[in-house]
Amino acid sequence: MDMELIQQIRGKARSLLEEGTVEGVIGYERAGDGVTSRPLFAYDSSAAERLIFDDTCTHNLVKYLLGKRGKKMAVMVKPCDSRAINLLLNERQIDRDKVFIIGVGCPGVVETEWNHKSETLQARCRSCLLTKPLVYDVLLGRELARKAEEETYSDILEAEAESVVSRREFWREQFSRCIRCYACRQVCPGCYCPVCFAEQLEPLWVGIRIAPEENTLWQTIRTFHLAGRCIGCNECERVCPVDIPLSLLNRKLEKDVKELFAFQAGLDPEEPPPFATFRKEEMPELGE
Amino acid sequence: MSAGYQPKVIGFLCNWCSYAGADMAGTSRMCYPQNIRIIRVPCSGRVDPLFVLKCFQRGADGVLVSGCHPGDCHYTEGNYHTRRRFALLREFLDYLGIEKERLRVEWVSASEGQRFAELVADFTTELARLGPRS
Amino acid sequence: MNLFISKDDLIRWLELLLRERIIIAPIRVQGQTMFQPISKVEEIMFDFDNTALSSKGWFLPPTETLFSVRRDDGQIKLMPATVERDAIIFGIRPCDARGIALMDGPFLQVPSDTLYQERRNRTTIIGLACRQAQPECFCTSMGSAPDDPSHVDILLTEVKDGYIVQVVTEKGKALLPKGWAKYKRKMPTPPQLKTVPTKGIVSAIREFFNDPYWERLADRCLHCNICAYVCPTCYCFDVRDYPDKGKVERVRSWESCQSPGFSLTAGGYDPRTTKGERLRQRFYHKLLYFPERFQEVACVGCGRCGKACPVNIDIREVISDLHQLAEAKSGS
Numbered sequence: 001m002d003m004e005l006i007q008q009i010r011g012k013a014r015s016l017l018e019e020g021t022v023e024g025v026i027g028y029e030r031a032g033d034g035v036t037s038r039p040l041f042a043y044d045s046s047a048a049e050r051l052i053f054d055d056t057c058t059h060n061l062v063k064y065l066l067g068k069r070g071k072k073m074a075v076m077v078k079p080c081d082s083r084a085i086n087l088l089l090n091e092r093q094i095d096r097d098k099v100f101i102i103g104v105g106c107p108g109v110v111e112t113e114w115n116h117k118s119e120t121l122q123a124r125c126r127s128c129l130l131t132k133p134l135v136y137d138v139l140l141g142r143e144l145a146r147k148a149e150e151e152t153y154s155d156i157l158e159a160e161a162e163s164v165v166s167r168r169e170f171w172r173e174q175f176s177r178c179i180r181c182y183a184c185r186q187v188c189p190g191c192y193c194p195v196c197f198a199e200q201l202e203p204l205w206v207g208i209r210i211a212p213e214e215n216t217l218w219q220t221i222r223t224f225h226l227a228g229r230c231i232g233c234n235e236c237e238r239v240c241p242v243d244i245p246l247s248l249l250n251r252k253l254e255k256d257v258k259e260l261f262a263f264q265a266g267l268d269p270e271e272p273p274p275f276a277t278f279r280k281e282e283m284p285e286l287g288e
Numbered sequence: 289m290s291a292g293y294q295p296k297v298i299g300f301l302c303n304w305c306s307y308a309g310a311d312m313a314g315t316s317r318m319c320y321p322q323n324i325r326i327i328r329v330p331c332s333g334r335v336d337p338l339f340v341l342k343c344f345q346r347g348a349d350g351v352l353v354s355g356c357h358p359g360d361c362h363y364t365e366g367n368y369h370t371r372r373r374f375a376l377l378r379e380f381l382d383y384l385g386i387e388k389e390r391l392r393v394e395w396v397s398a399s400e401g402q403r404f405a406e407l408v409a410d411f412t413t414e415l416a417r418l419g420p421r422s
Numbered sequence: 423m424n425l426f427i428s429k430d431d432l433i434r435w436l437e438l439l440l441r442e443r444i445i446i447a448p449i450r451v452q453g454q455t456m457f458q459p460i461s462k463v464e465e466i467m468f469d470f471d472n473t474a475l476s477s478k479g480w481f482l483p484p485t486e487t488l489f490s491v492r493r494d495d496g497q498i499k500l501m502p503a504t505v506e507r508d509a510i511i512f513g514i515r516p517c518d519a520r521g522i523a524l525m526d527g528p529f530l531q532v533p534s535d536t537l538y539q540e541r542r543n544r545t546t547i548i549g550l551a552c553r554q555a556q557p558e559c560f561c562t563s564m565g566s567a568p569d570d571p572s573h574v575d576i577l578l579t580e581v582k583d584g585y586i587v588q589v590v591t592e593k594g595k596a597l598l599p600k601g602w603a604k605y606k607r608k609m610p611t612p613p614q615l616k617t618v619p620t621k622g623i624v625s626a627i628r629e630f631f632n633d634p635y636w637e638r639l640a641d642r643c644l645h646c647n648i649c650a651y652v653c654p655t656c657y658c659f660d661v662r663d664y665p666d667k668g669k670v671e672r673v674r675s676w677e678s679c680q681s682p683g684f685s686l687t688a689g690g691y692d693p694r695t696t697k698g699e700r701l702r703q704r705f706y707h708k709l710l711y712f713p714e715r716f717q718e719v720a721c722v723g724c725g726r727c728g729k730a731c732p733v734n735i736d737i738r739e740v741i742s743d744l745h746q747l748a749e750a751k752s753g754s
Contacts (some may be wrong), residue, residue, distance in 0.1 A: 227376055234730075239648070
């Protein structure tokens with residue numbers, strides 16, 4: 001643990017709270033297992049003393065801003081998470097003036113599960129090229145010179161090279177394990193519809209059955225709603241209790257959106273997202 | 289492919305061009321396969337990917353989304369959005385195991401009755417070749 | 423009376439049983455251990471910590487059809503679902519077995535849930551005592567133990583070269599072939615577990631219904647359904663009718679008090695709208711409402727919820743927080 005960085009974070013949080021700049025600071029604290037970390041909402045300076053930051057801080061805290069709309073909050077943001085801020089600014093979901101962004105330099109986060117921390121960097125960190133958050137009010141910690149390699153989508157390309165039948169079998173098996181706990185949705189900073197299509201009753205799009213057909217519809221539309229919006233924090237895959245490889249879905253769409261529309265979500269708070277814009281002269285092959 | 293296999297096709301046709309095109313095919317007494325069930329929508333831009341997925345979930349073998357030619361949209365730009373959306377959805381469905389050939393996006397104007405009839409015939413043949421969805 | 427069976431004989435016995443019955447056992451699925459019907463005895467995991475999901479899914483499946491209604495020649499026919507075959511759950515841990523006993527409370531009280539009752543009647547439970555405790559385990563604080571035979575029909579305990587067989591019920595006895603050797607040695611000592619101060623929790627929690635504690639705890643809660651779905655005692659469900667080609671099916675599926683539509687009533691009123699109210703419901707149900715009706719705390723100490731929670735909301739921590747709140751209150 002970088003104690004110097006942690007002291008800076010605590011100091012900043014303390015002064016923000018004491019000066020009344022914000023109502024609360026959303027950061028990380030050590031989890032009950034003593035090994036991993038968990039989100040912390042600090043409303044006073046004594047709680048701010050529990051703030052930490054290390055390579056177990058995987059949660060994308062930007063999600064929590066959606067539940068605190070209208071309140072002035074500070075949030076700790078890793079370089080990857082800052083893309084979620086841009087996404088929500090782009091979609092006019094948060095008010096920049098109400099959010100104080102504590103950007104933190106991040107050496108990458110490791111694979112963790114309850115009571116266990118591995119030494120392996122998460123796959124998304126191995127291909128993360130961001131050295132600092134894209135948006136912040138204060139930047140703590142070092143801006144990092146990274147040794148990351150650009151995303152090659154090798155696993156997606158492999159899957160694309162398979163036959164359509166084997167892909168169908170693969171996903172059928174994966175989706176049949178889904179228990180529809182909706183953790184993937186609940187954790188996602190891009191999922192904030194007041195009524196999710198999965199819970200809409202009239203018309204009833206997805207039934208309550210926890211069964212392959214309904215699960216497939218749920219997962220397909222959930223991911224597609226994130227096309228051109230997923231910022232790659234991979235929280236959905238991390239929280240999935242039955243280990244469905246959701247990044248294979250999100251990254252497929254990310255790759256296609258890059259190829260078709262030259263767009264990546266969360267890089268620019270003003271650039272129109274791919275489904276809100278078009279070019280007249282594009283994709284001549286479709287429909288003619 | 290089983291001998292008597294008749295693919296089920298759902299067609300989402302926009303009110304202003306493609307539905308009128310289908311109407312033209314009918315009033316001109318053109319023959320085309322009966323496999324298609326047509327749903328009229330105000331604009332091809334109204335077609336939510338969810339509609340398409342729901343069709344496949346409930347047993348459709350193919351889905352046609354059809355609107356005005358680019359530039360001719362009654363609402364100026366609805367079909368440009370359709371184009372982007374379904375270009376991506378086709379790739380995604382294929383990735384999940386539903387052949388992209390099962391989802392067609394076509395532009396049919398009100399005067400293209402002949403084109404509509406040919407299109408449905410061609411799509412039905414293609415779907416018959418692909419066989420039932422497993 | 424305790425018997426002994428070698429591992430080879432155990433496998434042969436299970437193979438015999440598999441001919442006539444469905445066996446649900448822990449098997450490896452995509453890197454996780456899950457209870458599922460097996461097709462071959464070789465699939466069974468004998469050495470595992472605990473399964474990712476509890477075994478409640480056999481008695482209360484994630485989704486099941488309760489009955490269907492069909493119109494036939496102008497007649498309306500109601501066809502209730504039935505349980506086709508006898509089953510065995512093999513390898514259940516004592517904590518999960520206790521979870522089933524707790525679910526019996528709401529499901530078997532009069533009028534009983536017929537499908538649940540039938541599954542329960544036709545299923546024999548073969549437990550597997552824990553020889554090792556996991557860091558998430560706290561069953562001894564919740565009225566059970568790693569070697570607790572109370573809620574199984576047969577309990578197996580692994581020893582060198584084989585298993586000690588404790589025959590607990592007549593149902594269990596009926597499964598056994600004759601001629602197994604008696605086990606005369608001492609039973610092995612069960613593993614020791616850390617304790618959670620559960621004493622007095624039912625009366626302690628009552629005092630804190632309106633405490634800001636719940637909103638604070640709920641700040642980090644995502645309101646997913648993981649805790650409810652991995653829990654061996656969470657039994658809430660939703661029921662809906664599915665019309666389909668001249669037939670209507672009534673379907674029951676798991677549901678959780680954390681999900682947005684759970685307490686929404688006709689007319690649009692929702693008695694639990696805030697995050698804190700929803701999260702509080704989970705703990706109040708387990709630690710107050712259930713014990714008030716069925717005399718037992720609805721937690722078996724398997725530790726799955728704390729382990730699976732993406733933001734580390736842990737019932738053990740909640741229990742000790744509530745004790746601290748109670749102490750602070752009495753001290754002031």
